[in-house]
Amino acid sequence: MPVARSWVCRKTYVTPRRPFEKSRLHQGLKRIGEYGLRNKREVWRVKFTLAKIRKAARGLLTLDEKDPRRLFEGKALLRRLVRTGVLDEGKMKLDYILGLQIEDFLERRLQTQVFKLGLAKSIHQARVLIRQRHIRVPMPWQKHTQEPVASQATMLS
Numbered sequence: 176m177p178v179a180r181s182w183v184c185r186k187t188y189v190t191p192r193r194p195f196e197k198s199r200l201h202q203g204l205k206r207i208g209e210y211g212l213r214n215k216r217e218v219w220r221v222k223f224t225l226a227k228i229r230k231a232a233r234g235l236l237t238l239d240e241k242d243p244r245r246l247f248e249g250k251a252l253l254r255r256l257v258r259t260g261v262l263d264e265g266k267m268k269l270d271y272i273l274g275l276q277i278e279d280f281l282e283r284r285l286q287t288q289v290f291k292l293g294l295a296k297s298i299h300q301a302r303v304l305i306r307q308r309h310i311r312v313p314m315p316w317q318k319h320t321q322e323p324v325a326s327q328a329t330m331l332s
Contacts, residue, residue, distance in 0.1 A: 188219035211298030
């Protein structure tokens with residue numbers, strides 16, 4: 176008897192409409208090199224995530240300011256972005272969400288944080304250290320302190 180699955184597979188990225196547009200190809204390669212991404216699909220995934228967040232913010236901005244749905248969902252969206260470190264505490268307004276860039280999300284990746292903290296000599300070594308589990312990040316249910324994820328990353332010897 177087959178086992179019922181409780182998860183749903185969804186596409187996590189959208190490919191560009193014009194696959195050979197020179198300026199977009201150049202930008203994509205620059206981001207891949209700067210942030211040590213494996214392939215263009217990782218760029219497309221971040222872009223898709225940003226598009227979904229911006230779409231939600233645009234939908235909420237069309238509602239009246241006193242609308243309970245806008246208040247509830249808007250605060251939830253802002254809290255989520257602040258918790259992940261993409262948005263600053265001082266910019267807790269829906270208007271600031273529309274100004275987010277792909278780089279804001281790429282800066283919050285563990286690989287980038289490990290490199291910026293100096294735990295790895297290069298962005299590529301940071302990816303290898305994470306992949307080989309030399310860098311360990313506590314899981315959410317293992318809360319020992321209330322520090323951000325980047326400061327909890329530890330180097331195992």
